[in-house]
Amino acid sequence: MRLTRRDALAALTAAGVTVGGGALFLSTGEPESTADGTAEHRLDESTVRTLVAAAEVLYPSEVEGTEEFVTSYVQGKVEERPDHGRGIADAVDYLDDYAVAWYDAKFADLVPSDRDEALERMNADTAAPDPNGSDVERVRYFVVNELLYGLYTTPTGTTLVGLENPRGHPGGLASYQRGPQS
């Protein structure tokens, strides 16, 4: 099942991001000034790369198009919610520091099995997600749950489970009336 730009749009809508204008873009980098002089908030390229690497472990193997989806989703969301972006960036920094300490390489440079192991080794699988908690609790909140929220509030993510209109997605009023064969 391929995640598409349309899925990112859907996920962003569910996250409250006004789609259009500068909200959806694929470029990365430091905050830039727009023509009217206001600052845009973006995650840097390294942070996005780390999130994509995490998603490749967190998402099921049936999902394709992860890089485009994650990049569009997180950048669009961060532009709308800069504080949230700072939380993501800080959590990713910790994730990278941890990977360097244990594997001598940044998280995104690890093979998938080591990324999986690193997340489990730091207890990100069992930690309580808390945006104001410990380093690991913030990884759980800003990396693991952030990416899972993006996937499982999109129809593409939950159609894998048999649900076309998940909680948090404005999928209209038709699907709930249909039987399973429709």
Next chain:
Amino acid sequence: MTGDSDRTPSDRVDVCIIGAGPAGALVADRLAARRHEVVILEAGPRFDRADRIERMERSIRPSHDLPSVWDMGGERDAYTSTGEWFYPLNNSRVKGVGGTTLSWQGMVMRLHEVDFEMRSEWGVAADWPIDYEDIRPYYGSAESALGVAGASDNPFAPPRESPHPMPPFPPSHSDARFAEACERLGVATHSVPNARNSAPFDGDSKCVGFGTCKPVCPTDAKYDATRTIEKATDAGVRVIDRVPVQRLEHDRSGQVIDAAVYVTPDGETHRQTARQFVLAAGGIETPRLLLLSESETYPDGLANSSGLVGRYFMEHLFAGTGGIVDWRTRQNHVGFLTSETHQFYDDPAAGTERGIPPADAQTAAFTPIKLEFFNYAGPSPVGLALDSDIWGDELLESLRDAYGNSIAMGGLVGQRPRKDNFVGLDSSKTDDHGNPVPRVHWRVDDVTKRSIRRANEIQETILTELGAELTWQVGPEETGPAFHHMGTTRMGTDPAESVVNPRMRTHDLDNLWIAGSSVFVTSGAMNPTLTIAALALKLADHVDESL
């Protein structure tokens, strides 16, 4: 809505309303339409509509508890629960413009005729001093004001004079399967009246199925009282937010209220004077403010010569049964209900000829029962994923195992008015302004427990007929409140037995009125907001007559 940073009192106001929830909003809107000068004092903030989707995300992600979705909690909202049953007060209310309709489910049924006549018909509790016919026209107006999607397909509903403003939401896939099983058992199912748009209504869009109606709808499709506040504001009503009223002050004679004393966020204290005062602060804060407003003339609190302010606190109790079937139930697409049955409401003891056994006790041994067919049975995939300690393919496999075959029924069971269930003051604990906090003293009595068991029995029979393997049940020992605060300033004709008269004016004070479910004499088992709205419109007529 426009913000109002000037929090000084208004001059020459006809009516001061305390509380910007549905009751206060509707009273204000109706009185403004009749060219009265109205000001509303609201303890909580005016929430930014643009934040609603972020609040929705907070409601889905497991790190944030329910009260935090609408910024409840902390010193401002401190309370104590001292009864046999713990009462989770801050899960059950929102302080702010719009009130608890910001987080409500949006189910809007009329009470049945029998609810007004429990003493006469069942020989229990008490009769209201008004009957269904007195409130019937206001129910129609309330359905228009709230924008109700519904149908006249309920054979148990009280008589109505006109269709609902919008057509009902079509039944869900699982509704159809429930209907088949119920028909075999002789149980009639029917649509649910919903205060959400099944079609574009009054400038607001139709529901788009976010599925998170409670605790937050991120669109305008579900009614909340900000919709009415906007109309009232356009008609000239002034809303001052973040100004908790500390006390009401009466004149020397003790016959009329002179002023509402409130505090602004920067600590200034002001007095808002008016000709009439309407207290619409909900079933907890309304009695609390009356009790806080004690004086030499009224040492037990205002409007409390009966000693009943805060007494007869009632709730609705949840009863539920669920299980697993061998077909796909298609749950969690939307966050609201589309079918229910009121068949066991007027007579919970009655069975059917084809499968529901009669109860082993008489009708009067129960309270009313309303039964619902869920559209959100079982876990939602996103909720499971965010709580899971696995990911990747393993997580997907577990989601596929967990989602898809759940089915469930819920229901509300009424509670009789009991004097020993009450809302009082707890002087051992204070809020952010040094006032004693509300104390909720509540328990679930044997009649209510018996009614919950009866609801469970009917639910089990229906689900078994549907072929379900029953896996869970919320019975009398596991039940909890439906977050409907009722009865704490009850209505009546005898000043010794009630707090307000049938016009909802307090017996003790000539210009103090109470809007909201605190005036309910009995609870029924219907979600109370439509009745709150109807009574508010009735109250507005009476206040208008007094001006």
